Amino acid sequence: MSASAATHDDHHDDHHDDHGPAKGFMRWVYTTNHKDIGTLYMITSLIMFMIGGAMALVIRLELFEPGMQYVDPGFFNQMTTLHALIMVFGAVMPAFAGMANWMIPIMIGAPDMALPRLNNWSFWLLPFGFVMLASTLFMEGGAPAAGWTLYPPLVLQTGDSFPFTIFTIHILGISSIMAAINIITTVLNMRAPGMTMMKLPLFVWTWVITAFLLIAVMPVFAGAVTMLLTDKYFGTSFFNAAGGGDPVLYQHLFWFFGHPEVYILILPSFGIISQIIPTFARKPLFGYSSMVYATASIGLLSFVVWAHHQYTVGMPIAGELYFTYATMLIAVPTGVKVFNWISTMWRGSMTFETPMLFAIAFVMLFTMGGFTGLMMSISPADLQYHDTYFIVAHFHYVLVPGSVFALMAGTYYWLPKWTGYMYDERLGKLHFWLTTISVNVTFFPQHFLGLAGMPRRIPDYAVQFAEFNAWSSVGAFVFGFSQLLFIYIIIKAVRGGQKATDEVWEGASEHGLEWQLPSPPPYHSWITAPFVK
Amino acid sequence: MKGHNTIPMNEDYYLPHKATYPIVGSIGLTTLLVGFANQLNGHAIGSTLMLAGTAILVFMMAGWFSEVIRESLAGNYNHQVDISFRMGMIWFITSEVFFFAAFFGALYYTRIYAVPWLAGEGAFESTGELLWKGFQNVWPTNGPDSIGGVGPEGHFEPMGAWGIPAINTLILLSSGATVTWAHWGLYANNRRQLIIGLIATVALGFLFVFLQAMEYHEAYTEMGLTLGTGIYGSTFFMLTGFHGLHVTIGAIFLLVVLLRSLRGHFGHDNHFAFEAAAWYWHFVDVVWLGLFIFVYWL
Ligand code: HEM
Ligand SMILES: [Cu+2]
Numbered sequence: 001m002s003a004s005a006a007t008h009d010d011h012h013d014d015h016h017d018d019h020g021p022a023k024g025f026m027r028w029v030y031t032t033n034h035k036d037i038g039t040l041y042m043i044t045s046l047i048m049f050m051i052g053g054a055m056a057l058v059i060r061l062e063l064f065e066p067g068m069q070y071v072d073p074g075f076f077n078q079m080t081t082l083h084a085l086i087m088v089f090g091a092v093m094p095a096f097a098g099m100a101n102w103m104i105p106i107m108i109g110a111p112d113m114a115l116p117r118l119n120n121w122s123f124w125l126l127p128f129g130f131v132m133l134a135s136t137l138f139m140e141g142g143a144p145a146a147g148w149t150l151y152p153p154l155v156l157q158t159g160d161s162f163p164f165t166i167f168t169i170h171i172l173g174i175s176s177i178m179a180a181i182n183i184i185t186t187v188l189n190m191r192a193p194g195m196t197m198m199k200l201p202l203f204v205w206t207w208v209i210t211a212f213l214l215i216a217v218m219p220v221f222a223g224a225v226t227m228l229l230t231d232k233y234f235g236t237s238f239f240n241a242a243g244g245g246d247p248v249l250y251q252h253l254f255w256f257f258g259h260p261e262v263y264i265l266i267l268p269s270f271g272i273i274s275q276i277i278p279t280f281a282r283k284p285l286f287g288y289s290s291m292v293y294a295t296a297s298i299g300l301l302s303f304v305v306w307a308h309h310q311y312t313v314g315m316p317i318a319g320e321l322y323f324t325y326a327t328m329l330i331a332v333p334t335g336v337k338v339f340n341w342i343s344t345m346w347r348g349s350m351t352f353e354t355p356m357l358f359a360i361a362f363v364m365l366f367t368m369g370g371f372t373g374l375m376m377s378i379s380p381a382d383l384q385y386h387d388t389y390f391i392v393a394h395f396h397y398v399l400v401p402g403s404v405f406a407l408m409a410g411t412y413y414w415l416p417k418w419t420g421y422m423y424d425e426r427l428g429k430l431h432f433w434l435t436t437i438s439v440n441v442t443f444f445p446q447h448f449l450g451l452a453g454m455p456r457r458i459p460d461y462a463v464q465f466a467e468f469n470a471w472s473s474v475g476a477f478v479f480g481f482s483q484l485l486f487i488y489i490i491i492k493a494v495r496g497g498q499k500a501t502d503e504v505w506e507g508a509s510e511h512g513l514e515w516q517l518p519s520p521p522p523y524h525s526w527i528t529a530p531f532v533k
Numbered sequence: 534m535k536g537h538n539t540i541p542m543n544e545d546y547y548l549p550h551k552a553t554y555p556i557v558g559s560i561g562l563t564t565l566l567v568g569f570a571n572q573l574n575g576h577a578i579g580s581t582l583m584l585a586g587t588a589i590l591v592f593m594m595a596g597w598f599s600e601v602i603r604e605s606l607a608g609n610y611n612h613q614v615d616i617s618f619r620m621g622m623i624w625f626i627t628s629e630v631f632f633f634a635a636f637f638g639a640l641y642y643t644r645i646y647a648v649p650w651l652a653g654e655g656a657f658e659s660t661g662e663l664l665w666k667g668f669q670n671v672w673p674t675n676g677p678d679s680i681g682g683v684g685p686e687g688h689f690e691p692m693g694a695w696g697i698p699a700i701n702t703l704i705l706l707s708s709g710a711t712v713t714w715a716h717w718g719l720y721a722n723n724r725r726q727l728i729i730g731l732i733a734t735v736a737l738g739f740l741f742v743f744l745q746a747m748e749y750h751e752a753y754t755e756m757g758l759t760l761g762t763g764i765y766g767s768t769f770f771m772l773t774g775f776h777g778l779h780v781t782i783g784a785i786f787l788l789v790v791l792l793r794s795l796r797g798h799f800g801h802d803n804h805f806a807f808e809a810a811a812w813y814w815h816f817v818d819v820v821w822l823g824l825f826i827f828v829y830w831l
Binding site for chain 1: 543544546548549550551552553554555556558559560562563566567569570573574597613616617618620621624625627628629631632634635636638639642643646647648650651655656664674675676677678680681759760761763764765766767768770771
């Protein structure tokens with residue numbers, strides 16, 4: 001130790017000991033601190049959540065009644081496309097990255113992320129990407145309108161905004177890959193003594209696997225959109241049958257990315273839920289190692305099921321069969337997780353604070369989405385469901401009361417740790433009930449619409465669909481405005497309130513290192529590594 | 534504290550205070566891409582922005598890397614930091630592997646499925662019958678409409694494997710050997726071997742790029758083979774082009790490592806940059822073998 005102390009004085013006497021954050025705006029631009037960067041990610045995510053949400057309300061406004069009322073069809077399509085891109089890449093992914101930044105170093109007993117400068121860059125690419133994407137709204141020909149999947153040949157008809165869309169994806173992709181590299185490296189290399197891999201909190205485990213998925217599939221997406229770019233501007237024929245290519249090739253490349261991507265959006269949620277349920281059931285997580293293996297198998301399986309998005313495109317029968325069975329297989333590890341959460345609650349001494357409410361709602365409603373997924377995984381059945389509102393219902397069940405609820409649960413769970421103040425529990429519960437009821441009013445009727453044959457991504461519909469659509473729109477507006485309450489609750493907790501203890505939740509210090517640090521934790525979290533028994 | 538301690542001492546893990554270059558990088562990259570997009574949309578401002586963006590990016594990389602090199606020379610990085618760098622590099626290369634996988638996937642898909650189907654094979658008889666009657670399943674192809682590719686003979690010629698590409702294979706394989714030889718020199722504290730090995734590697738790398746440029750020139754001027762020559766031209770130029778770009782980047786990377794070796798920056802237990810460059814180089818090498826087999830040869 002004395003040797004190391006001497007080195008300090010010689011070379012880097014200024015790099016830890018001391019001090020809190022720098023002052024002013026530039027603190028946030030230059031920061032290398034994992035908590036600062038986590039905060040930046042989460043604020044960005046909230047902003048994008050609001051923007052993407054506003055776009056969803058434009059969609060629901062137009063769909064409130066049959067006929068064309070408020071927007072023209074082109075703009076409607078721009079809204080569906082941007083809504084999806086913004087929610088996926090702007091709201092959900094950055095929120096998880098923010099929580100990873102904040103929590104992973106703390107949860108594994110590390111001083112910070114392994115590569116702090118890279119961490120800064122991962123974040124600071126995002127605002128540039130989003131401004132670029134948003135600017136497409138004002139371009140000749142409007143924003144991209146071919147759907148978030150950007151299928152050719154339709155997407156090749158996009159106007160001036162086309163290259164900007166592609167480059168946005170490149171920028172966001174680079175950002176995600178760098179963040180993923182950082183997270184994996186941090187977990188593999190920065191764990192405190194005694195923190196073996198099989199002691200990692202599940203949020204950390206799920207993020208390791210998510211990071212692996214990101215590293216593997218974001219480059220494929222980047223490659224696919226690069227081919228779109230060269231097909232449009234440089235005369236290549238990747239997706240042009242006349243030149244020997246095939247538009248379906250794009251679908252394969254996209255979904256090779258796209259299906260793991262949906263797991264990128266859900267695995268960290270599994271992690272958050274697996275942190276929260278044991279705390280409020282006051283029991284250790286049931287079946288820890290099976291949770292780890294289930295997560296890993298979901299991650300691996302997610303690479304080999306992609307074409308269940310393409311059942312109607314004309315694949316050979318062997319492909320239809322293979323992808324049907326492979327997809328159904330994913331339900332097994334997913335089921336393991338659901339059973340483990342329920343077993344964790346079984347005979348626990350449960351209390352129902354807001355994070356737990358969201359977690360329980362997650363378990364129930366995500367499972368709903370999983371069931372509809374299972375229905376669609378059967379290719380002959382999916383011929384009926386494909387491109388209808390049934391799918392819209394499916395993925396919104398897994399993404400809103402799934403991923404988004406997990407994010408809200410995580411926010412309530414860790415907010416006292418982040419800010420040092422308890423949030424307003426009464427308002428939190430109100431937010432929960434408003435959100436949960438409205439999310440079901442919004443998305444449940446969409447199952448019926450889809451089964452009855454209402455196509456997705458079309459701004460007008462037959463009058464027979466009017467009633468369910470009206471319900472759905474009402475639900476969406478209540479949901480949207482309820483989120484203002486969420487923001488209010490967060491701001492209120494940031495500004496003060498009842499002081500949070502270190503442990504925050506009764507008995508939580510048994511459930512993770514984060515509850516052993518003060519609330520809020522010092523600027524540099526674990527200056528001395530904890531020893532994990 | 535550059536020992537091989539396995540228990541992490543959080544105090545000793547170097548944490549930079551401030552990162553001034555990332556934001557510069559974001560500005561540079563955005564400027565470059567906005568410029569490129571404008572260029573593609575036919576706006577005159579495009580090329581200027583692209584130049585500016587590139588300049589900013591070069592400035593950013595020079596600045597960022599020198600900062601890291603300074604810190605490394607000051608002895609700030611302990612063994613654990615070194616491992617972080619190594620892991621970072623390995624995962625970065627992994628992501629690159631998947632980037633190439635997308636283009637190899639496109640090649641396999643079109644060769645195994647798309648082209649035969651267009652020719653009416655398997656269950657796709659009616660496709661062949663109704664859409665492009667008479668189109669044959671052959672490779673290389675520029676598709677049923679013979680898109681692009683009119684050479685002096687009225688059609689395009691595919692690139693053979695046994696001319697420049699075979700020579701280039703030898704070049705890259707030997708450069709893999711020379712870089713390993715240089716590495717041995719570093720381990721043995723043999724400066725001469727290190728430097729000669731690196732010079733040879735860099736020279737072979739640039740020679741490869743030069744020969745590839747000649748090959749492209751011939752393709753464009755004499756063989757009617759361009760990026761626009763149907764699916765064959767698309768896969769050929771995108772795969773070999775991205776590979777060539779990676780060879781160029783790798784060679785520049787090795788050149789920097791060479792310059793740093795000349796200044797004596799590396800020790801036998803302290804040369805992350807050298808190893809990162811070498812790993813990258815081997816990766817580029819392996820991709821080339823895939824290209825040689827599947828793009829040129831088979
Ligand atoms: C039990 C697990 C799941 C199964 C079996 C499953 C199955 C499917 C299938 C077969 C489709 C394609 C339907 C069609 O286009 O005809 C689909 C679409 C979709 N799924 Fe899932 N899914 C599952 C879980 C998830 C999860 C966890 C997410 C995200 C959090 C998700 C997000 C989506 C999205 C976004 C789409 C629509 C993509 C689009 O066409 O725009 N799914 N799912
Ligand atoms: Cu899927």
